[in-house]
Amino acid sequence: MMQIFHSLEELASNASPSVITIGNFDGVHCGHQAVIAEVIARARHRNARSVAVTFDPHPAHILHDGPKLPLITPLPEKLALLAKTGIDLVLVLPFDSSLRLLSAQQFAQSVLAEGLHAVEVHEGETFRFGHNAQAGVHDLSLLGNDLNFTVHACQPCILRGAAVSSSRIRKLIAAGSLAEARALLGRPFSIHSTPAPGRGYGTRYTVPTINLAPYPELLPANGVYITTLRVGEKTFRGVTNAGNRPTFGADSFAVETHLLNFEPLTLTEETPLELTFLHRLRPEQRFASPEALRTQIALDVACAQRYFHLCDALS
Numbered sequence: 001m002m003q004i005f006h007s008l009e010e011l012a013s014n015a016s017p018s019v020i021t022i023g024n025f026d027g028v029h030c031g032h033q034a035v036i037a038e039v040i041a042r043a044r045h046r047n048a049r050s051v052a053v054t055f056d057p058h059p060a061h062i063l064h065d066g067p068k069l070p071l072i073t074p075l076p077e078k079l080a081l082l083a084k085t086g087i088d089l090v091l092v093l094p095f096d097s098s099l100r101l102l103s104a105q106q107f108a109q110s111v112l113a114e115g116l117h118a119v120e121v122h123e124g125e126t127f128r129f130g131h132n133a134q135a136g137v138h139d140l141s142l143l144g145n146d147l148n149f150t151v152h153a154c155q156p157c158i159l160r161g162a163a164v165s166s167s168r169i170r171k172l173i174a175a176g177s178l179a180e181a182r183a184l185l186g187r188p189f190s191i192h193s194t195p196a197p198g199r200g201y202g203t204r205y206t207v208p209t210i211n212l213a214p215y216p217e218l219l220p221a222n223g224v225y226i227t228t229l230r231v232g233e234k235t236f237r238g239v240t241n242a243g244n245r246p247t248f249g250a251d252s253f254a255v256e257t258h259l260l261n262f263e264p265l266t267l268t269e270e271t272p273l274e275l276t277f278l279h280r281l282r283p284e285q286r287f288a289s290p291e292a293l294r295t296q297i298a299l300d301v302a303c304a305q306r307y308f309h310l311c312d313a314l315s
Contacts, residue, residue, distance in 0.1 A: 002083040005091050008115040018089075018116040019043040022053040022123060024166065027072035028081035030186045031124070031157035031164035036085045038154070039122050048119055049088040053111070054078070055095040062095055070218035072169060072185075077192055091116070104130030108143040118149040125153050159184055176221035176280045190276040191215055196254070197269050208262035212255040212273060219255065220277055222284040226304045229257050230274040237261050239297070239304045240275065243284035258297070260304060279307060 005011055019042045025032050036052060043050035060069040073081060075092070082090050093099055093111070102110070107130055112118040121144065127137050135143075141151040156163035164184045172181040173189055182188050196211035210229065222243035229236050236259040244253050257275065281300050287293040 002079075002087060003089045004079060005089065006094070008091075008093075008111065011091070011115060015117055017046065017048040017119045018051045019046060019048050019120040019122070020051045020053060020112060020116055020118050021121070022127070022129070024058055025052065025054050025073075025078055025082065026058065026166040027169050027185055028078060028085070029164050029166065029169055029184050030159060033085060033186060034157050035122055035124065035154050036082075036087055038152075039120075040086055040088075042120055042122070042152075043088065046119060050086075051089045051091060051116055052082055052087050053091045053093065053116070054082075055099075056092050057095055059095050059100070062100065068216075070170070070174075070216070072166060072173070072189070072218050074192075074217055101131050104135030104139055105143060106130075108140060108147060112149065113147040118144075118147070120150050120152060122152045122154055124156060126156075170218060173218055173220050176223055176283075178220065178225070178277050178280055188276045188278055189220070190274055191217070191219070193255075193273050193275065195267055195269055195271055195273065208259045210257050210259065210267070210273070212257075212275060213269075215255065220280070224281045224284065224300055225277050226279040226281060226307050227257060228276045228278065229259065230272075230276075231265060231267065232271055234265065237304065237308050239281070239300050240277070241284065258301070260301065260308075 019039050021035050021039050023032065023035075036050075039052075040050045042048075056075050058069060058071060079090060079092075099107075112121060121140060123137050123140065125137060127140070129135055129140065137151060137153045141153075144151045158164070160180060160183060162168065169181050169184050172178075172184070178189060191212075193212040193215050196213050210231070219242055223241075225240045225242065227238045227240040229238050229240075236257075238257040238259045240255060240257040242255045255275070281303055287296065
């Protein structure tokens with residue numbers, strides 16, 4: 001079972017040697033998974049523990065002005081995905097002034113050598129570290145010579161003609177390009193939330209539409225999507241509108257899912273929901289009347305049912 005630590009002090013009594021990779025791991029995509037698999041294999045070969053070092057909050061939220069970078073995977077989901085890789089330990093370092101002001105040499109010595117007892121460090125070629133991102137993989141290798149660990153520069157994972165990266169995946173999701181994002185993530189894009197407050201939840205729920213609570217991280221482009229919605233332990237197939245619902249007057253953003261295989265269920269404002277986006281049906285649009293909207297919804301539902309029928313036939 002993966003261990004999670006939130007400070008070097010928690011690790012003070014554990015002097016096991018470590019094979020390490022460092023990163024934000026937003027999305028835990030195919031590129032991350034490939035590096036972590038190599039770290040795990042090398043750790044087993046060297047009778048060491050495999051370690052991922054990550055940061056909270058995301059450094060971009062501290063270092064850059066302007067709108068907050070929306071995350072593919074907020075920290076709880078990122079940790080859950082890292083656990084699925086089989087890595088032994090994740091160290092979540094608070095990205096505060098005491099960390100971000102460390103020089104490259106100080107980071108390598110205090111975190112990697114003294115804190116984690118590194119024997120190997122595996123990083124992508126574009127890796128930067130130290131105050132003002134002053135150092136790269138070559139610098140880390142030189143530091144490792146003095147601190148008794150080796151550094152392995154990992155080649156980028158190339159899929160569909162370009163390197164897999166969190167920034168590339170963010171752009172694809174934001175544009176509604178879910179099939180390509182799915183290929184780079186190695187799974188469909190999903191978000192975790194709860195039901196929207198103030199909609200009569202808390203008793204037996206008998207309406208086949210669920211709205212998500214406001215979600216502050218990455219969402220796909222406004223539009224209508226084929227989705228699944230996991231409600232507690234049960235998963236429903238659905239059609240989801242993510243957008244401003246312009247047909248009904250003033251824009252009012254919502255993520256609203258119509259459940260195709262609905263059955264009454266008990267729902268509270270704390271019920272965990274996982275919404276998985278499978279396929280984009282169309283962009284959001286304004287209809288001349290509620291009747292025209294209902295007609296289009298019926299067409300969207302028919303498309304979704306054909307999609308799921310095909311999935312069932314191919315499974």
